[in-house]
Amino acid sequence: MATVLDGPLPAAEPSAPSMAVATIDFDEDIVPILTKAGCNSGGCHGKQSGRNGFKLSVFGFDRDADYQAIVFEGRGRRVFPAAPGSSLLLAKAANRVPHGGGLRLEEGSAEYRRLSEWIVAGMPRTDARAPRLVSIDVQPRQQVMRPESRQALRVTGKFADGSTRDITRMAIFTANDKTLAAVDRDGIVETTALPGESAIVVRYQEMVVSAFVTVPIADTASSATSSTTEGPRATSAAASASATALAGWDRSRFIDRLVAEKWERLGLVPSPLADDATFLRRATLDLIGRLPTVEETRRYLSEPPSDARRERLIDRLLAAPEYADYWALRWADLLRVHREELGPRAAHAYHQWLRGVLERNVPYDVWVRQLLTAEGGSETNGAVNFFRAFKDPNDLTVAVSQVFLGVRLECAKCHHHPYEHWGQDDFYGMAAFFPRLQRKQAGGTEQRFFVADKGDVTHPLTKAVIAPRVLLGEPLSIAAGDDPRERLAEWLASPANPFFARAGANRLWAHLMGRGLVEPIDDMRETNPATNERLLAELAREFTEHRFDLRHLLRTIATSRTYALSSTATGPNARDTRNYSRAYRKRLPAEVLLDAVCDVTGEPESFTGMPPGTRAVQLWDNRLPSVFLETFGRPQRKTVCSCERLGDSTLSQVLHLLNSPAIHDKLTAPSGRAARLAASDLSPADIVRELYLTALSRPPRPEELAAALAAFTAPEATRHTATEDVLWSVMNSAEFVLNH
């Protein structure tokens, strides 16, 4: 490692790597070498069928099989204790005999020698009494670095007997964003000239840990060659600007405190608070999925501004009946309320059940437990349709783990998860909670679900019956006649479950803030760390301590100052797209936008088969034909992925709002808002004010009023056409289409 390191070194000099341990351990010393050299990767010998007759488990997760393959298979040619150099294992790795994978280990390298010593020692298998690896750690874990500088990482393994060992040489390093920081085989991190944050993921056996590297925005403005003795903080003028700007920042709420700590590290200055009208519109759209009415806007804007006023608004929104409509829609997306799959009666019952628990604010853990243990008729107990939307134990495993735990297990269905510690045992352990649930036809379209005495899941390869087991838990034995699902449901919200609260908190945070602390929001894993781990941990704690009260957590986020920031940038924070120093603009979701168009034009949509006055967010049937909803990315509800809902804008959407005959009809309808306003005795200025309050929740600014009034006096314009044109213009503005 002939490298100049200008970051502070870890506590100890990366000592003569720990290759010289007294006894050689197959699991700890040999397999990691094969992993790091890529021998057991999925493209080489880790392939399902092995490579050239030599098969290893992917990334060495099955060490018994690997030991067998190396020591006993291949007619003994792979290892020759008498002449270790003749062992195929070494000869191939060093490319002395033709090797499809080429040179993997230099002859004479520490790794090569280690393998050789192991062979000479007679290929000892790991002593069953040897202490097991329990965790790995990397230092430094959080490092503020300067641009184009280097930092060595040091990885330590901790064993069950309390001993530790430096495993840096055998760990595998990958950089999540190489444009910010790269890492080499030896764990030397090198930042580029660009500011930002990056994670270095460190893997060793099944363990994963991440180190975070921050290059403050401020620092890249100054020279990378400035003096070297600065502490691990942003150092330049921008950093002090950040400190100055944050001097008056109210840190009494934990969210505001934790985001500010991050801003300080990065040298970010937050945007000012959004104006009152913007906040009202934002919170109303986010929490209840509609625009504020003109009356609500007038009332809110007439009250004196204060934190208390914002809090009252949030409380009022959370108590509004539309709250349940909107959140039922969002959960129905994930839980697959689907008319064509379930049948109309069942889909309706399922939706009504969801809406009911949300309306009553049943604690999240409680309703999830009800859902997971539901029994009875598909048209009488809506919740049981969860087991129709996800038909078999495998589907259920994927759904429960992704929706409620933020863990994606589907890869582990077929093979050991290549990037995580999940294996088939984990997958089928989860699946084993479900097979006792049985169904029978109950007349008509109804199905009745009940728990049978038994029912098993077998491992697809070994055919062994698998006992139910929660993630990271022990196998459970369930008495005949008991419902295994009860045990899963109990575990969900227990302190032993590290996933549930985090996943739920991240979901709600992402909804309000426009970006999850972890993205994708339902793919939480060591290799995909949160942008602000402490904040996510605190949100999860808050959620747990308040008995999984969804409204409480939404309130906590929505009453923070961070949520109230303006979406406009203050110079350098334009570049912040993940630390919440400004509000992130989001396009209105398909259903919300359609309702907004209906509200401002004054012409409701009529949906086939739904009662008059039904709003798009109230639809329980996501298959109702609607060009509008399809164009704006309504989810198909085919999967549990939140990514089904599209938030991007497209050219087709813009064209649709501009020109579609359907929207033109609403705009020009004789009973619509434009016609009513034109026929009223309001002055043109009052018409424009009314339109602005309706669509944008604010009065027009003087220059806007002037431009709009000019439309009334243009040649060939009538009061009627001018009103329509102003409304059309406002509806096709970015301010209308976005929640900003």
Added chain:
Amino acid sequence: MSFHHGRESRAERSTAADSPRYCDGYARRSFLRLGLGGLGGLGLAALLRAQAGGQIGLGAGRARAEEAASKSQRANGNGSAADGAPGDDNHRPVKAAAKRCILIWMDGGPSHHESFDPKPDAPTEVRGIFDPIDTNVSGIRVCELLPQVARRMHLLTVTRSVAHHDPGHGGGNHYLTTGSPTPTPIGCGDSASFHPSIGSFIAKERGAPAGLPAYVQFALPSALRSGGPNFLGSKFAPLLIANNPNNPDFQLPDVTLPPGLATGRAQSRAALRRSLDSLERIADAAAADPARGLDSFHDQAQRLIASPLARKAFDIESESERMRDTYGRTMVGQQCLLARRLVEAGVPFVTVQHAGWDHHTNIFKYLKDRWMPIFDMAFSALLDDLDQRGLLEDTLVLALGEFGRTPKINKDTGRDHWPGAMSIVAAGAGLPRGLVIGSTDRLGAAPEQRPLKVEDYFCSVYRKLGIDPHKEVITPEGRPVMIVNGGQPIAEWF
């Protein structure tokens, strides 16, 4: 995040119901399945001899094919594309052989065994139930499910030896639509965008005549997951066509003014709209301000509305019934026909979507009954049509998916994901006519001759379009990013 789900029109729904679900439960797009069948056991040299012997009429393409063939032999000897091209000549200015490109995206991962790389001599559990057939290029055989394509082999270059490591749809889609692997693993069902798609790069580098979109993507049953512009921004996003050109009322929606709206009023209200659209924009492109994205779409929308060109190009009704029948009265067939109209009008990049190739179960039935006949017919018609119009000379046609499929047939009579080997089919733009590049081992499990990387394929496509694949572009954050990171053009393509 932009994962679009199966967006089916009613007309297509019944067919979607027949389609197998994807491994991850997504019955998303139906996919493009490419039959990649092969040179049944015949080496390249033999093929070249066959060509040189004039057993087929190669016409204008012949000399090129021979030249490429000799390059291929050289390259085979050395085992990498880089060796075939002396030095790094990526930066050498090249004349664009291709002015436009049609990508037939076979979403889900088509089986190379049942298309362009059959393995008749493999054990039963690998070879499957179909036989290879001869093509009109002596020595090249493809799967019997491609009878029409087999008669047009003289127009094709089949590359059989591309391999990569990402077995997930999400990651595979990203790799094969952008040229860049995902830096972090992503779920099978996920979509991700870490790099601009090739369509967006080409839209940026080549542009389009005024009034036409530069990148059109058919979006049924859903838009391509990683087909977007990423940091290039909305200006280079594809125009998504989400209605089915096989429907009788197909038209490009919403580009005409609503009935009853006079042109003069339309112009004045458009001006009013601009003056009232006053939300403060964030100038820094790194902010990825969606308001600026909307601005760009409004510009594009105005140009489309004002131009008769686009409407004319999308007017599939103006094609003869006979022509429409030739392509097949299927969504894929009519997409191919419309793609031809669009490139003819000057659109530089069009993505046709043939989805649903994720055949984990009953692969033989699905392929035989539906996927292969549709592809065989549409692809053949497209080749003929382009050729007859003289467009094939400077139009690049590509057909591929995100990976191949497992050699071994699984217990459900399906084949699973297999990035270890895949075939890529290309035609036009001066590509050798009637050539197979590379080979896989006897099981179709891994490249044997001429192993190639995904990056090699992308370098080749960019070079064909006259774009330096290793050109650096600067992201809005100021990071330099290469269009293709690594790789070398496949010598035989040139």
